[in-house]
Amino acid sequence: MTTHTDRILVLGATGKTGRRVVPRLRTAGVAVRAASRSGEVRFDWFRPETWQAALEGASAVYLVAPDDPGPVPGFVKQAVAAGAGRFVVLSGRGIEHVDGDFGQGMAVAEQAVRDSGVEWTIIRPNNFSQNFDEDLWREPLRAGRLALPIGDVPEPFVDVEDVAEVAAALLTRDGHAGRVYELSGPRGLTFAEAAGVIARASGRAIEYVELTPEEYRDELLAAGYPEAAVRMLGALFAVHRPGHTAEVTDGVRRVLGREPAGFESYAVRAAAGGAWS
Numbered sequence: 001m002t003t004h005t006d007r008i009l010v011l012g013a014t015g016k017t018g019r020r021v022v023p024r025l026r027t028a029g030v031a032v033r034a035a036s037r038s039g040e041v042r043f044d045w046f047r048p049e050t051w052q053a054a055l056e057g058a059s060a061v062y063l064v065a066p067d068d069p070g071p072v073p074g075f076v077k078q079a080v081a082a083g084a085g086r087f088v089v090l091s092g093r094g095i096e097h098v099d100g101d102f103g104q105g106m107a108v109a110e111q112a113v114r115d116s117g118v119e120w121t122i123i124r125p126n127n128f129s130q131n132f133d134e135d136l137w138r139e140p141l142r143a144g145r146l147a148l149p150i151g152d153v154p155e156p157f158v159d160v161e162d163v164a165e166v167a168a169a170l171l172t173r174d175g176h177a178g179r180v181y182e183l184s185g186p187r188g189l190t191f192a193e194a195a196g197v198i199a200r201a202s203g204r205a206i207e208y209v210e211l212t213p214e215e216y217r218d219e220l221l222a223a224g225y226p227e228a229a230v231r232m233l234g235a236l237f238a239v240h241r242p243g244h245t246a247e248v249t250d251g252v253r254r255v256l257g258r259e260p261a262g263f264e265s266y267a268v269r270a271a272a273g274g275a276w277s
Helices: 018-027 048-055 072-081 104-114 138-143 160-172 191-202 213-222 227-240 251-256 263-272
Strands: 008-011 032-036 060-063 086-090 119-125 145-148 179-183 207-210
Touching (some): 018 160, 048 072, 060 160, 086 160, 119 160, 138 145, 145 213, 160 179, 191 263, 213 227
Parallel strands (some): 008 032
C-alpha cells in the first residue's frame, strides 16, 4: 500500500480516540492539525468561522461528528472545497439499527462522506473497553456496583488503542477507500463477565446488577443525569440487547494485520494505572 504523509486534520483531538490518533500520526512523521474546542487548533462544530483555519492545507480529515447532525454536511462540503481528498469517519457498530435521535450525527456523517465525491472510509467500533475506566462506568465500578439493562448478550469490547491505530492507518495508507470496517475485540463477554474481569484485575469487590430499561432510566435520573443523556444511554442498550453487535469481527486484523487486544489485558493495564483505586 502507498503511504501518504500530507497534513491531516484530526477533529475531536482531545477526545477518547482523537488524543490517541494524533501522537500515532506524529510519531510516523505526519503533519497533524489537532483540532477541538479546547485543543491546539480551535474548532467548534457550531461556529463555522472556526472551520477554515482548521482545514487549511489538510489533505485528509478524521471526522468525529457531534450528536447534533446539523453542521456535518456543510462542513464536509467545505472540507472538500478546501482540498481534503480523504475522510475517515468514526461511527458506531449497530448504527443502522438505531431509532430516534441517538447516533444521528454519526449516521449523517457516514452519508455526507459517501456523497462527497472523494475517498472515504468508515469505522464502526463496538463499545470501547475504556468506557469502563475513562467515563461511563468508571464511578459505578469504583463504588462496587455496575447496574445495566443488557442481560446476557455478549459484547466484544474493543480497545480504543486499536481503534486509534486503525484510524491512523486508514488516514495514511491507500487501499481502503469506500470500505466500512466493523471493529471488535477478540471475544465477547457479557457485562457481568466484564465486571468480573475488572474485579479480579483490580482486587475490588464489584457487584453486577441487571435492571429493566425502566429501572435503568429511573436510576440515571435519580443520579442527576440530564434527560438527553438518559435517552442516549437507553438507546445504546436498546441496540445491544437484540444482539446486533454481539458477533466478533475481523476489522482490526484486516487493517492492521494482527489480532485485536483482549479485554483481560486492557483490565490489567488499567488496574495497574489505578483506574479503579
